[in-house]
Amino acid sequence: MLSLDGLIGEFDRALRAIAGVAEAARRSPAEGVADAELSADERDHAAALMRVNHVGEVCAQALYQGQAFTARDSQARATLERASREEQDHLAWSAERIRELGGRPSFLNPLWYAGSLAIGAFAGALGDRWNLAFLAETERQVEEHLQGHLGRLPEADARTRAIVAGMQVEEAAHRANAIALGAAELPPAVKAAMRGLAGVMTRVAYRV
Numbered sequence: 001m002l003s004l005d006g007l008i009g010e011f012d013r014a015l016r017a018i019a020g021v022a023e024a025a026r027r028s029p030a031e032g033v034a035d036a037e038l039s040a041d042e043r044d045h046a047a048a049l050m051r052v053n054h055v056g057e058v059c060a061q062a063l064y065q066g067q068a069f070t071a072r073d074s075q076a077r078a079t080l081e082r083a084s085r086e087e088q089d090h091l092a093w094s095a096e097r098i099r100e101l102g103g104r105p106s107f108l109n110p111l112w113y114a115g116s117l118a119i120g121a122f123a124g125a126l127g128d129r130w131n132l133a134f135l136a137e138t139e140r141q142v143e144e145h146l147q148g149h150l151g152r153l154p155e156a157d158a159r160t161r162a163i164v165a166g167m168q169v170e171e172a173a174h175r176a177n178a179i180a181l182g183a184a185e186l187p188p189a190v191k192a193a194m195r196g197l198a199g200v201m202t203r204v205a206y207r208v
């Protein structure tokens with residue numbers, strides 16, 4: 001059970017995630033990478049792509065929080081908490097890069113967060129195997145999605161690319177964790193539904 005202190009801590013984390021003021025515990029992969037000369041259009045495009053990724057990380061916060069509430073196995077919980085701390089770094093790195101590019105985080109962050117928390121809690125209620133299955137599939141889709149962004153980001157934008165590539169490596173490790181902890185395989189229809197939902201989210205977040 002969560003204590004009152006624990007609940008307040010989680011709530012604080014939620015607010016930080018939504019507001020885009022999370023702090024990273026580790027250095028950004030962009031550290032030491034020189035900023036390129038980008039045109040105004042390129043900067044806007046890169047900022048919009050990073051807004052999409054930031055939304056993804058806001059959702060990751062909610063998903064991992066939902067899982068931490070419901071995970072029954074203590075080893076599973078410890079692994080999820082470690083991944084969750086890495087997701088906090090991703091959140092902070094992408095927020096920082098959005099600011100550098102002169103963009104802003106999504107207005108709809110509270111909505112993305114609430115939706116993901118609900119989905120995470122629902123998956124958690126089905127038990128650890130399904131909880132982890134959902135997590136593994138989410139990480140797999142995020143990893144693919146980040147690969148897509150590496151194809152779409154301006155070639156010269158080495159700082160943004162370093163962050164995206166750094167996150168991608170860790171999302172792959174998160175997926176492997178979830179599988180190692182005994183994730184079930186989701187039915188194809190559920191995977192397709194998740195893909196559909198993620199597609200709507202990325203299109204909306206690119207704009208707002």
Ligand SMILES: [Fe+2]
Pocket residue numbers: 057060086087090167171
């Ligand atoms: Fe992440």
Ligand SMILES: [Fe+2]
Pocket residue numbers: 060083087139170171174
């Ligand atoms: Fe992840």
